[in-house]
Amino acid sequence: MAVSSESCSWFVLLAAGVSLFKCLFINSYHSTDFEVHRNWLAVTHSLPVSTWYHENTSEWTLDYPPLFAWFEFGLSKVAQHFDQNMLLVENLNYASPSTVLFQRLSVIFTDCVFIYAVRECCRCVQEQKGPRDILDRPSFVLAVLLLWNFGLFIVDHIHFQYNGFLFGFLLLSVAKHLQARHLQGALLFAVLLNLKHIFLYVAPAYGVFLLRSYCFTQDNNDGSIRWRSFSPVRLLVLGSIVTSVFALSFGPFVVMGQLPQVLTRLFPFKRGLCHAYWAPNVWALYNVLDKVLVLLGVRLKLLQEAELPQASMTGGLVQEFQHSVLPSISPSVTLVCTLLSILPAVASIWWRPTGGRGFLRCLLLCALGSFMFGWHVHEKAILLAIVPLSILAVENREDAGTFLLLSTTGHYSLFPLLFTPAELPIKVCVMLMFTVFCFSALRKLHSGPLLHPLEVVYLLGLLGVAVACEGVVPLSPWKHRLPFLPLLVTSVYCSLGVCCSFLRLYASLLRCRDKPKQL
Known part of the structure; x- marks a missing residue:
């Protein structure tokens, strides 16, 4: 249902x-x-295109797709009016007041894409029948959940990134699919992939959904496929749109013979299984299990500590390592695990298409499956599931419960990103305000409790984790002996909540009784 004009204010x-x-x-x-x-502003502004993906004066080399490099190039044309010195490649760690002002404002300004996307998503929300106060409308709740998202706020506007700008393209693409404007949605997602390749996590959902719901023009009443309904023309149009975007993005580097160099920057598989700051996923639990088995083995004299390979998993460096007891994990193993984890979801939208919301549910499962089993996953990737889940949370009671569990756990897992004392009260207060709104608004929207008692107990346990990691450990002698302990505890505890959310989403997919829909 479209949002009425009175809601504009x-x-x-x-x-x-x-x-x-x-x-x-x-x-x-x-x-x-x-x-x-x-540094990327300086590289794209000061150097020819042919050197962008070769420049290595800074250790922070350009490792985003070409469209994002051109985005940085465009920003640099404005940046030169603030401070020319920020655009010098050799000015490493340059952060003049003008530079800080420009970069902060650039994030806030480009969030206009995100704001517009939120508006479009609100137009897609199914409003509840009967007169309701604006504060109780699903569209209003969704707008707050997205615009005031705690994770995007601390990651972009304190830690510093451009996720709002990027998630704007994702939400716009989702909105177009919810409106059955599939070609527009495909175009937006192709642009997004060429801005940041982490969105490959959800590419399987897009590929299968578009092939099934756009390239097949008819379905049987039972949802089964008739190959004679396949439209080669539609497939050609869809493929042309996607390949055109990739050609514009990568074409110049292909002509210059630099495609291998670009791909090497985009996919650095020589990095280790986990990022320096463990993402709260299956591999965090796997790493800890390996450590526990080592301690037990040595204590029970089943293992000789001197003969064990030294696993380096918490030292804060991006590097390769081997596990001490459990089998070491290779990129190919993580790929197989990821594919197996998303296969049921992808198969579901192929054999039992349920429209745009079925696609959105598949997208969420692909995002979480990749987050849980992927290679060298960054902790901030949890937002790829939290943000779009907001749409389902305001419409469906079960999804609302999953959102509360995942957003609370996932957002808390980002706490270690802000480790300076000055930011402690900020992140605590802002997350509390956002979380209180989520629980109160969704509970009122769906008329009752949304979580199981055990899940409530688990979330309350986050308070104990927060007190220990933010207060007790920093003031204890363990601070210097075990500097990685707060990160380890946070990642492992939050992993449990993320895993539970993943299972909840799959359970809701299996229980889905929607009839197959033709889009």
Whole structure:
């Protein structure tokens, strides 16, 4: 159902409010990602295109797809009016007040794409019947869940990245598919893949859904496929759109003979199984199990510590390592595990298409499956599931419960990104406000509790983890002896919640009784 024109005023107020709120944090702490993007501004502005993916003066080399490099190039044309020195490649770790101001404002300004995408998603929400106050409408709740998302706020506007801009393309693409405008959705997703390749996580959902729901023009009443309904013309049109975007993006580098170099930057498989800061996934649990088995084996004199390979999993470096007791995991193993984890979801939208929301559910399972089993997964990738899940959360009671579990757990897992004392009260207060709104608004929207008692107990356990990791350990002698302990505890505890959310989503997919729909 479309959002009525009277809702325009409250949406504008929400969007303006969140933008002004972000401006308050221009001078807050920023991570090494700030220098990463400053360096990319300098590289794309000061050097010819032929050297972009070869330049290595900084350790933070360009490793995003070509369209994002051109995005940085465009930003650099504005940046030169703030401070020319930020565009010098040799000015490593340069962060003048003008540079900080420009880069912070660039994130806030490009969030306009995200704001527009949220507006489009709100138009797709199925409003509940009967007169309701604006604050109780699903479209209003969705707007708040997305515009004021805690994870996007701390990752982009304190830690520093451009995820809002990128998620704007994702949500716009999802909205187009919900509106059955499949070619527009495919175009937007192709652009997104050429801005940041992490969105390959959800590419299987797009590929199968578009082939099934756009390239097949008819279905039997039972949803089975008749190959005579396959439209080669539609497939050709769809393929032309996607290949055109990739040709525009990678074409110049193919002509220059630099495609292998670009791909090497995009897919650095020589990095280890886990990122320096463990993502809360299956491999975090696997790593800890390996450590526990080593301790037990040595204690019971079943293993000789001197003969064990030294596993380096928590030292804070991006590197390869081997497990001490359990079999070491290779990229091919993670690929197989990921494919197996998403196969039922992808098969579901092929054999039992249920429209745009079935596609969205498959997208979420692909995102979570890749997050849980992927190679060298970054902790921030959890937002790829949390953000789009907001759409289902305002419409479906079971999805609302999954959202509460995943968003609370996933957002808390991002806490170690902000480790300076000044940011402690900020991240605690902002997350509390966002979480309280999520629980109260969704509970009211769906009229009752949304979580099982055991899940409530688990989420309350996060308070104990927070006190231990943010208060007790930093003030204890363990701070220097075991500096990785807070990261380990946070990742392992949050892994349990992410795994449970993944299982909940699959359970809802299996229980789905929607009749097959023709789009």
